[in-house]
Amino acid sequence: MLSIVKDSYTEAYGGQAEPESVESGVSIGRGLMRRADKLCMNHERISVSDAVSIAEIYGRTERIAEYLGDEDQVLISRGRLGQLLSKLVITNRDQAKRAASEILEQIGNQYFSRRKYREAAIELTNAAMVVNEMHNPTLKELENSRSILRRTLQMRKKNTIDFAYSEFNLAISERLLAKRQTGGVPRELFSPIFTKLERAHKVFVKFGDYDHYSVYLRARLELLTDWLLAEHDRILESRLAAIPDFIDLANSIGLNEHKPLARLLTTNPESLGLDRTPDWLPSEESNLSEALFSVPELSCVLDDIAQYKKELGANDCDLDLKLFELESVVYPVRRSFTDPFTAINRLWADQDYELFLIKATSLLQWENSDQFERKEYLLLLNRLPQCIAKIIETWNDFDIEGLMKRNPAAFRFAACELMEFGEWDNAFRLLELTRGVVASGLYNQIVQIGEANVPIGTDFVHVTHSPTATYVVMKQADAFVGSAFLNLNGKVLAAGFSGLSPAGLLIAQLNRNRSRAMSAARELHEQLSDVGDWIDARCSESLVIMAGGLFQSFPIWSTGNLGKSVLSGQKRVFHSTSLKVASYLNGHRFAGDLKEQLSLQCAAEVPGQLSLPKAGLEPELIGRAAPRGWDVEIADATAESLTIALSEPGITHFTGHSMASPNPKLSRLITYGSPLSVDDILDRDHKSRLVVLGSCQSALTYGLAMQDEVLSIQTALWYRGSESVIGTYWPISDYAGIAFSTHFFSLLFELVESDSVSVEANLVQQCWRKTINWMRQATEDEVQSLFLENAASVSSQNVGSGLAFHFYDWAAFQMFGVPYETA
Incomplete structure (x- = not known):
């Protein structure tokens, strides 16, 4: 979408005919600029279709200015393109604003090199302001924005409206950067930022410029919301520090920091084994009340907003949404909030899907959403699938x-x-x-x-x-x-x-x-x-x-x-x-028959890891059960040998250690040499018809990072092409692992050899299910019999008629994969 607008500008620039005379060129150029400015400069949001038409006009004005040798007008036309892009409503607004900021900064630097400092300051300030308006600017972009605005202050005379404009945007940059600091925003940062906003506003009023009043109210509201949250955290910390030493906050991971424990006790006391939040813990209402008392400026701002809304006689979309964000924070104390749906519906009507999604998800996270008007809330919810689809259709993979x-x-x-x-x-x-x-x-x-x-x-x-x-x-x-x-x-x-x-x-x-x-x-x-x-x-x-x-x-x-x-x-x-x-995966698997190849990859004695003597017997046990004529490979597992095995359309079995990480991309199979991580697995395509992971936690995702990506060692293999993958949710005993593998492959190969059936998801599921059911009922004697039948001596701690395995043993094994359509 962005490229369409930029291409329209370029094509119009290249296709504009040379004017017949200087006078006619000046007249045509001025007329075009007035028409385009009327369509662009008085609007906050511009659709792609309108932007294409406006871009064409600005492209023509630059071409005319170039014919006339008017360097200033050339830069003005390009600057207007930057302004246009900053207002463009596309699914990824940041993409357009980033392009706009780059154009405006470039133009500002060109003005500066020509010693036109006033014009340079205007364009550079606009470049920084566009970054401040982005939803997700990088830290580097915010730091550059602050640097630009500090630079523009040196170009402008103090107590002028231009100086105030730079100072106002500098305050916004500093607030955004303060929020990026780890460990919360220090209280002492707020006062000087607030002073900058107030000082700039007084200058606007002095010169009779009231166009920025709504922006000024929003900026104050955002700053004071951050200030309030910082005060809330400070008050909570001080109150928690006063908790008597006799209060026992013991837990299984040795966490002893008051703040995270307090949040757990407030939101979920069950996680610490308590039925309810203890009475000695400071209540959220009292914390918020004291925080509100510590930020008295907030009441003044809320009064100003109420008066402004009354005089305006209509809704200010952006201001209403910012106001709701604050009110949702202080709801436990104030018990009132501004209706956010009129503003959000306007975003939907403007097809501003990204901002709609941002605001909609913030509403979802509010724990008092049951207070919303049912019809409006349901309309918002039903729009979300459409919104996500629009975004996915138009954004790049990185975004x-x-x-x-x-x-x-x-x-x-x-x-x-x-x-x-x-x-x-x-x-x-x-x-x-x-x-x-x-x-x-x-x-x-x-x-x-x-x-x-x-x-x-x-x-x-x-x-x-x-x-x-x-x-x-x-x-x-x-x-x-x-x-x-x-x-x-x-x-x-x-x-x-x-x-x-x-x-x-x-x-x-x-x-x-x-x-x-x-x-x-x-x-x-x-x-x-x-x-x-x-x-x-x-x-x-x-x-x-x-x-x-x-x-x-x-x-x-x-x-x-x-x-x-x-x-x-x-x-x-x-x-x-x-x-x-x-x-999708079923439709894009490899074509061709199963390769009658069994690769048995074993890493039972990796240095630095617990020895797995029983697991070391698995390859030989499984290999004996393979159908006649199959190519059976037994190898010491390395990251390279595993990767090669997975690239063939046969069967791969791994036995050894694996570890699941709270960050699933770091989960890994432990092999000789370097491990094979989820990141490594996702880095290339695989063709295995079946992969069996006889290792701990190979199917486990902790769900702490990338929460709904369903990413583990097992699923990574499935995503990258393996048709069926068996792994384990939990740490399994060496004994349970070898029992599962021996029974599973004995069943599988018996069916493959006797019925000449293919190794596909239905067959794998059948053997997985029968093996799990056998483990659930098997006695120690029956497990020993299985090993003896396969000419192996695997000793058990217990021998007799008692059950060999617990729920934790047999329920650990999970099969991932879906049958193909066979109709």
Whole structure:
């Protein structure tokens, strides 16, 4: 979109005929400039279609000025292009503003080199101001903006309106830079910034310039909101420092900083094993009340805004949204807020999708959203899938990735809000547009992906959660059904997965506390039984589970009646990120038959890692079971040997250690030499028909970073081309790993050899399911018999009729992959 406008300017510049005389050129140029300025300079937002027409006129004026040798007019025309781009309404506004700022800074420097300092200061100030208006400027851009504005102050006379204009924008730059400081914004930064704003405003008033009054009110409001938040944090810290020493804040990870603990106790006391927030903790209302008292200027600003809105007689879109942001912060004390929907609806009408999304997601994050007018709020929610689709269609990959990373949970919460209103279809579509987009690298394709290449009659079900409930939405053909489970809200789930006292499932794994992890897994399994029951009662014989949020790290398939149906073979369960991603990957797999090749990659004795003597026997055990005529390779696993094996359309098995990281891109398989990380895996395409990872946490995503990307070692392999991948959610014992692999491959190869069937997702699922069911019921004696049948001696600590494995052992194994359409 941006290039269309810039090309229109360039083409008009190149196609403008030379005027017949100087006089006619001057007359034509002035007329064109007046017409374009009327269309451009008096508007804050300009559509692409209007911008194309305006750009053509400015291009013609520059060409005429060049014929006339009028260097000033040439620069004025180019500067107008910069102004035009800064107001351009495209999906990625920052892209247009960045281009505008570059043009304006270049023109300012050209004026400066010609010693036209007033003109230079104007263009340079505009260049800096455009950066300040960006949604996500880089730190370098903000620092350059501040530097430019300090420079322009040296070019202007004090107490003039031009000086005030530079000083005003310098105050905004300093506020934005202050927010980038780690550890919060120091209080002492606010007073001088506030002084700059007030001083500039007095000069505007002195010269009768009231056009900036709305901008001035917004700037004061933003600054004072930041000031209020800084005061709030200071007050909270001082109150927490006064908590008596006898208060016990012990927890499983040794966290002893008051502030994060206080936030946990305020938002989710269950995570520290408490039923409610303790009485000795300062209340949010009292903290806010004192903070408001510490920023008395805020009341004056709110009075000025109220008076301005009354005199204006109409809504100021930007000011209303800034006002709501403040009111949402102080709502626990003031209990009132300005209706934000009129302003947001205007953004939608202007097709300003990026700003619409920014403001809409801020509304979603407000915990008092139940106070919104239902009809307006529902309209906003239903527009979100359209908005995301528009953005994905028009943004580049880098910017889409930035959008997803800046909103790690917002889209999931938005989908949950839609489900709260029973809008199951739009909730499903929103999840489809935002799950695994970055991890899979699909980006722009995701909007166009249809639902081909997946079996007809298979149901697809998203399972996710918000702070208020767990939600399930299922697509059956063209119909959507769903349910909310209020007892499984975010607080309960956070305690179960990431609670600190007692340790939740994920924290227990980080602490390497196996016994607590086993207990936490069992507790979650029981809590989620209603979810499994609901899915089982409504799904067909074949379903694909797509888990988001904390559920990425738990076997939803095993819960309630669903677990019974899956283990008995009544239901077939598969796993995917989304229907769209599965459809795309199934349609872009390699062509050709299975290569009868089995690569057994073992890293059981890596220096510096715990020795895995039983795992070292796996390659030989599995190799014996391979069909006659197959090419069987047993290798010491290195990053290179694994990568080569994965590039072939055969079967790859890895045994050894693997580690999941809170940052999923750093999760890795431990091999001889350097590890093979998720980043490494995503860096190239693979062709394996089946990958089995006999290693700990190879299917685990902690969900702390890239929360809804569903990214783990297992899914990274699937995203990059492996058809079916089996991994583990949790640390598994050496004994459980070798038992699973031996039984699974014995079944698989028996079917492949006897029936000449291909190794595809349905067959892998069948063998995975039978192996899990066998592990669930197997005794120690039966496991030993399995090993003896395969001519291996694997000793166990216990021998007898007792069960060999716990839930934590057999439920750890997860299969990722979706069958192809076979009709």
